[in-house]
Amino acid sequence: MLYLPTGIVLTNAVVEDGVPTLAPFVEVLTDPFYFGALADVFADPLAIGEHLQSLAGWIAGISVSLTVVFSVPLPSVSLEIPIPWLAIDIPGVRQGLFGFTAYQAALSTVASVAIGLPAAYVLANYEFYGRQTLRSLTILPFVLPGIMVAVGFYAMFGRSGTLNTILGGVGLGPFAFVESNPLAIVILAHAFYNAPLVARITVAAWESVDVRAVETARSLGASERRAFRDVVVPQLAPAVLTGALLTFIFTFMTFPIVLALGGLQLATVEVWIYDRIQRLDYTEAATLAVLETILSLGLTYAYLRYESAQTGLSQAASPPPKEALFPDLQTTLSPRRLAILGYGLVALVLFVGPLISLVIGSVTDGSGFTLRNYAFLLERQLEGESFQTQPWPAIRNSLLFGVATLFIAVPMGIVISVLTVRAGRSGTIIDTLAMLPLAVSGVVFGIGLLQGLVFGISLPGGWQFQVTGAVAIVVAHAVAAYPFVTRNVSPLLSSLDPAMVESARALGASRFRALLDIELPLVASGIVAGAAFAFAISIGEFSSTVILASGSESYTMPVAVERYLGRRSGPAIAMGTLLLLVTAASFVVIDRVGGRYEL
Amino acid sequence: MRRRTFVGTLGGGAIAGFAGCLSREDTDDENGDANGDANGGSNGDEQTPDPEPENPDLEGTLEVVSYESMIDEETAAGPWLKEAFESEFPDAELEWTLLPDQGINYYINSAEQGESIDADVYLGLNIDDLVSVDDNLAEGGLFRELNTDRIERSGRIRDGLDMGDPHDRVLAYDTGYISLVYDETEVDEPQTFEDLLESEYEESLLAQNAQTSDPGQAFLLWTIDAFGEDGYLDYWADLEDNGVRVLDSWNDSYNGAYMNEERPMVVSYSTDQVFASASGHDLSRHQVGFLNDQGYANPEGMAIFEDATQVDLAYAFLDFVLSNSAQAEIAERNVQFPAVEDEHVDLDDEFDEYAHVPPEAVTIGYDDLRGNLDGWVDDWAREYASQ
Numbered sequence: 001m002l003y004l005p006t007g008i009v010l011t012n013a014v015v016e017d018g019v020p021t022l023a024p025f026v027e028v029l030t031d032p033f034y035f036g037a038l039a040d041v042f043a044d045p046l047a048i049g050e051h052l053q054s055l056a057g058w059i060a061g062i063s064v065s066l067t068v069v070f071s072v073p074l075p076s077v078s079l080e081i082p083i084p085w086l087a088i089d090i091p092g093v094r095q096g097l098f099g100f101t102a103y104q105a106a107l108s109t110v111a112s113v114a115i116g117l118p119a120a121y122v123l124a125n126y127e128f129y130g131r132q133t134l135r136s137l138t139i140l141p142f143v144l145p146g147i148m149v150a151v152g153f154y155a156m157f158g159r160s161g162t163l164n165t166i167l168g169g170v171g172l173g174p175f176a177f178v179e180s181n182p183l184a185i186v187i188l189a190h191a192f193y194n195a196p197l198v199a200r201i202t203v204a205a206w207e208s209v210d211v212r213a214v215e216t217a218r219s220l221g222a223s224e225r226r227a228f229r230d231v232v233v234p235q236l237a238p239a240v241l242t243g244a245l246l247t248f249i250f251t252f253m254t255f256p257i258v259l260a261l262g263g264l265q266l267a268t269v270e271v272w273i274y275d276r277i278q279r280l281d282y283t284e285a286a287t288l289a290v291l292e293t294i295l296s297l298g299l300t301y302a303y304l305r306y307e308s309a310q311t312g313l314s315q316a317a318s319p320p321p322k323e324a325l326f327p328d329l330q331t332t333l334s335p336r337r338l339a340i341l342g343y344g345l346v347a348l349v350l351f352v353g354p355l356i357s358l359v360i361g362s363v364t365d366g367s368g369f370t371l372r373n374y375a376f377l378l379e380r381q382l383e384g385e386s387f388q389t390q391p392w393p394a395i396r397n398s399l400l401f402g403v404a405t406l407f408i409a410v411p412m413g414i415v416i417s418v419l420t421v422r423a424g425r426s427g428t429i430i431d432t433l434a435m436l437p438l439a440v441s442g443v444v445f446g447i448g449l450l451q452g453l454v455f456g457i458s459l460p461g462g463w464q465f466q467v468t469g470a471v472a473i474v475v476a477h478a479v480a481a482y483p484f485v486t487r488n489v490s491p492l493l494s495s496l497d498p499a500m501v502e503s504a505r506a507l508g509a510s511r512f513r514a515l516l517d518i519e520l521p522l523v524a525s526g527i528v529a530g531a532a533f534a535f536a537i538s539i540g541e542f543s544s545t546v547i548l549a550s551g552s553e554s555y556t557m558p559v560a561v562e563r564y565l566g567r568r569s570g571p572a573i574a575m576g577t578l579l580l581l582v583t584a585a586s587f588v589v590i591d592r593v594g595g596r597y598e599l
Numbered sequence: 600m601r602r603r604t605f606v607g608t609l610g611g612g613a614i615a616g617f618a619g620c621l622s623r624e625d626t627d628d629e630n631g632d633a634n635g636d637a638n639g640g641s642n643g644d645e646q647t648p649d650p651e652p653e654n655p656d657l658e659g660t661l662e663v664v665s666y667e668s669m670i671d672e673e674t675a676a677g678p679w680l681k682e683a684f685e686s687e688f689p690d691a692e693l694e695w696t697l698l699p700d701q702g703i704n705y706y707i708n709s710a711e712q713g714e715s716i717d718a719d720v721y722l723g724l725n726i727d728d729l730v731s732v733d734d735n736l737a738e739g740g741l742f743r744e745l746n747t748d749r750i751e752r753s754g755r756i757r758d759g760l761d762m763g764d765p766h767d768r769v770l771a772y773d774t775g776y777i778s779l780v781y782d783e784t785e786v787d788e789p790q791t792f793e794d795l796l797e798s799e800y801e802e803s804l805l806a807q808n809a810q811t812s813d814p815g816q817a818f819l820l821w822t823i824d825a826f827g828e829d830g831y832l833d834y835w836a837d838l839e840d841n842g843v844r845v846l847d848s849w850n851d852s853y854n855g856a857y858m859n860e861e862r863p864m865v866v867s868y869s870t871d872q873v874f875a876s877a878s879g880h881d882l883s884r885h886q887v888g889f890l891n892d893q894g895y896a897n898p899e900g901m902a903i904f905e906d907a908t909q910v911d912l913a914y915a916f917l918d919f920v921l922s923n924s925a926q927a928e929i930a931e932r933n934v935q936f937p938a939v940e941d942e943h944v945d946l947d948d949e950f951d952e953y954a955h956v957p958p959e960a961v962t963i964g965y966d967d968l969r970g971n972l973d974g975w976v977d978d979w980a981r982e983y984a985s986q
Binding site for chain 2: 267280
């Protein structure tokens with residue numbers, strides 16, 4: 001279901017008129033538009049002297065100077081503080097499309113980790129009212145269709161957006177947040193999607209840190225900071241890096257967000273793949289996709305090698321106790337609590353702002369409050385024709401596909417996890433290949449599904465292999481989702497003490513029994529986190545769903561949102577708000593039900 | 600295909616395996632000829648296509664493909680068309696099919712793979728779709744050459760809405776005009792393309808990506824019409840220097856950026872005020888501007904698939920769409936301009952007041968687009984996205 005469609009598309013890159021060829025690769029690799037300065041190197045790899053010379057010229061061009069810059073003057077306050085600043089002047093390098101894509105992905109990853117980690121810290125270490133619900137909702141941004149996030153960001157950060165309205169209330173602004181630095185806004189939008197992912201994976205790991213190990217270190221004389229660095233950090237690192245890796249891969253393959261907020265100047269490789277496919281130029285599309293996939297898989301392999309080197313820390317499910325976040329006023333005023341409050345404010349603006357602005361957008365129009373958008377949905381549900389998209393089937397299908405995805409993706413993810421953890425070095429390669437669904441561009445996967453499954457593949461004897469409708473959608477979702485289960489479970493599983501399983505086996509438990517009674521409960525937090533992701537992927541998946549649901553009744557909520565987007569956005573935003581509410585409710589349920597097994 | 604879909608879904612669901620996904624192709628591969636050899640009329644063999652039968656078969660189900668806003672918007676014309684068509688032809692049923700996400704490419708792909716196409720009529724074909732068909736399939740493919748004698752009202756179509764197809768496969772049923780929409784409280788109306796390069800309009804225009812957006816591509820073609828194949832990239836380079844912002848889709852640029860007052864000008868449709876006044880917006884922010892006193896016309900056409908099974912009904916439908924009442928309803932509900940001369944359509948005064956027609960309509964025709972469109976868009980995008 002994955003390898004077949006992908007294979008069909010990728011074959012286009014290496015076979016021309018039935019003859020294997022590498023010409024498309026050479027063409028792309030030597031095109032400065034794609035690879036910038038590197039293209040010369042690819043074009044003539046043996047002219048090492050020449051390349052070194054141009055590298056030396058570039059390095060010579062770098063200069064460092066000490067300058068004084070003035071902090072951003074506010075229009076009404078006009079406060080200017082001189083700040084000495086080390087200005088590094090780097091001569092421009094033509095990055096090419098791949099270079100730029102990697103650059104923005106790297107920035108997005110740094111931003112996502114920087115914003116996600118504090119959230120993980122707070123959620124894992126403090127107890128406060130609504131913590132569990134908040135933890136459930138961290139996954140919410142993940143399911144939002146790109147267009148909704150873009151509209152939400154404009155509604156929040158736009159010149160007439162919510163933030164400027166609030167700032168205007170205290171006499172500041174309006175600021176052109178989106179206009180003045182599109183790249184920064186795109187990176188923030190990527191953080192909106194991916195910081196919660198980093199946070200969620202890290203919290204799952206943090207909560208399975210064995211607090212006894214920390215206590216042992218402390219009793220042996222380690223300072224609190226030292227114990228954290230030597231005991232806790234090594235256990236968190238694989239999770240943080242998993243989050244960072246996933247973020248990098250996702251933002252490398254980003255498509256709608258960059259174009260909706262940044263515009264064509266910030267186009268990525270995926271944009272070109274999509275365009276090539278629109279123009280029915282499958283060869284170049286496939287070539288770009290192969291290069292993209294090689295890059296992601298290479299990174300994944302490198303990471304997995306690192307991860308498997310991290311094993312051997314025995315741990316038990318004895319999570320650290322949680323402090324109350326705001327026990328009394330005095331504690332609240334401590335620097336650490338104030339920093340958390342400050343972070344909370346930033347998170348409120350970044351995460352809650354766009355969502356709230358969307359909800360507001362669904363109940364207002366040019367002239368004020370209105371319920372017209374919801375009335376449209378209701379009317380469409382009650383009186384709509386069968387060929388029109390109705391809200392309830394979309395909600396029902398989304399939930400149904402989500403649950404069905406869980407039933408396939410969770411066992412599949414765990415099995416792959418168990419297999420690879422036990423397989424050692426060769427497991428790394430299997431594991432890397434198991435990550436393929438994340439490394440393959442959604443556009444390519446979608447078009448592969450279309451060519452391979454929807455149109456059907458002719459088999460010898462006049463038989464036709466064809467999959468469409470609900471089954472195909474669920475399988476596509478499950479394929480996209482299982483790597484998340486694997487990635488959440490594997491680090492925990494590999495750091496389990498094998499002695500525990502061996503003891504169970506020695507006492508007469510079967511291998512399966514040991515898995516069920518010993519290993520699974522110990523990695524339950526990872527499974528629940530993975531399951532939530534699987535569900536989220538299913539709810540939010542758009543590009544293959546829309547292709548597989550074409551002309552059938554199997555449309556989901558994001559597809560419905562997209563379908564309602566005609567010339568005016570009201571009903572689409574209302575449908576998007578429904579998507580938010582239904583999904584939020586589902587996640588609270590999943591986490592609450594799953595939470596029981598977390599102990 | 601529909602039956603196989605159904606069998607596939609049912610079987611797959613019941614057995615939870617791939618058993619139901621295997622089906623036997625029981626018909627001979629009769630759709631291979633969709634790629635052109637049925638168009639004998641175009642290669643010398645001059646015979647009238649689809650001669651009019653004595654007793655046209657006007658019974659059965661006509662399957663019509665159209666895009667979403669035709670059938671699925673608040674005031675969409677589709678449901679009205681279905682009802683009116685069925686009351687005029689009582690033995691017929693009109694079934695709408697939503698255009699798949701890949702648009703015309705879906706059908707080009709189907710034809711390339713030898714899949715049969717179930718639909719009879721395609722409503723919403725642009726000139727560039729037609730070019731795409733002919734650039735990828737054999738020329739004259741996918742749709743039937745029309746016998747316009749069978750479509751009485753085809754003579755009503757305005758001059759200039761000829762879609763330029765050398766194989767006469769398509770008839771226009773409405774048209775829209777790409778224009779600028781601007782906020783008169785912030786900027787004056789720009790009169791010419793050169794005006795947009797003035798400092799007055801620095802960082803004020805929102806346009807769309809011609810790779811992904813229809814109005815975006817139309818605006819690009821408009822600049823090619825104005826500056827020529829050799830001059831348009833220079834113009835765009837100047838526009839870029841003056842800070843034009845190119846977003847992905849009409850939706851991103853309009854509902855996202857423009858409505859949030861990021862910028863005072865956006866490439867949009869000359870019918871914008873119809874929506875703005877219906878939504879209660881202040882019209883000062885919805886002024887329509889025609890550069891060089893022009894608007895870029897995007898006529899939308901209808902065509903009958905080569906594989907159509909209900910050919911007689913399909914001809915009847917095409918004729919019906921050009922009738923007075925259908926033209927008025929499509930225009931007002933879809934907010935596009937009718938394709939027929941004024942005397943054949945009665946529009947509400949409100950529509951006349953808010954929907955603006957440019958003094959001069961320009962379009963790059965089929966012949967010029969053939970073989971060039973992809974290259975133009977590609978060059979533009981590379982110029983624009985290169986870091």
